[in-house]
Amino acid sequence: MNKQEVMDYLKDQGVEYTVTEHAPVYTIEEMVEQKVPDMETVAKNLFVRDDKKRNYYLISVREDKRVNLKEFQEAHGTRRLSFASEGDLEKILSLTRGAVTPLGLLNDEQHIAQFYLDQDLTNGYISIHPNENTATVKMKTADLIRILKENGCEVHIVKM
Secondary structure, eight states: OOHHHHHHHHHHTTOOEEEEEOSOOOSHHHHHHTTOSOGGGBEEEEEEEETTSOOEEEEEEETTOOOOHHHHHHHHTOOOEEEOOHHHHHHHHOOOTTOOOGGGGGGOTTOOEEEEEEGGGSSSEEEEOSSSTTEEEEEEHHHHHHHHHHTTOOEEEEOO
8 A cells, every 4th residue: 555545544444533744754763853743642663573584573662762672572472673675665555664554464475574662652542654655644553453453453552
């Protein structure tokens, strides 16, 4: 799904959201420079894989948090983790670098990636890209979780 298809899908699913259009951003720092509103709800998203390229994980945390992959690996019993390649990102989630978002999981028809969501993002709203890094969508986190689960995505809510 591209940006417009995501917006249409959210509307069809009864998800209320606001959208902020902006120049392409690749980092949280660039989002701050662009003055994207509601930064306290912005999610930082990491797409990682294990060392055998068998398991893929999308990890979403509050924008001000850091993810220690070794600690994540130990806490969740995974093999050694590293960032997935841009090729894997395109093949599995149909996304490009800088546009990583949980909404990309809607493109993962084979349900290859597992989703790990920081519990600090579950009490209200989340702001994420709509599969392109030229906009940010703010929606209720509960709505995001609902539509992902309805699409067969494995959702894990964890303390990060």
